[in-house]
Amino acid sequence: MSPTSFICDTVAAAHYVHVTPAAVRQWIRRGHVQRTGYDHAGRALVDLREVRAYLNRRSTDAA
Numbered sequence: 001m002s003p004t005s006f007i008c009d010t011v012a013a014a015h016y017v018h019v020t021p022a023a024v025r026q027w028i029r030r031g032h033v034q035r036t037g038y039d040h041a042g043r044a045l046v047d048l049r050e051v052r053a054y055l056n057r058r059s060t061d062a063a
Helices: 010-017 021-030 048-062
Strands: 007-009 044-047
Touching: 007 010, 010 021, 010 044, 010 048, 021 044, 021 048, 044 048
Parallel strands: none
Antiparallel strands: 007 044
């Protein structure tokens, strides 16, 4: 994990990119986004940069 990582739970990541938390969890299950661990409540943690990169790749592929 690099020092410029922006780690947050799936709920915060979903809010940031305007999708549902279930969508972010599905991206993790499908291997599009890597889980970096779990928080104290058992929620998966992701790097926001990776979430944004996935969405950018997805939008580029759709064009």
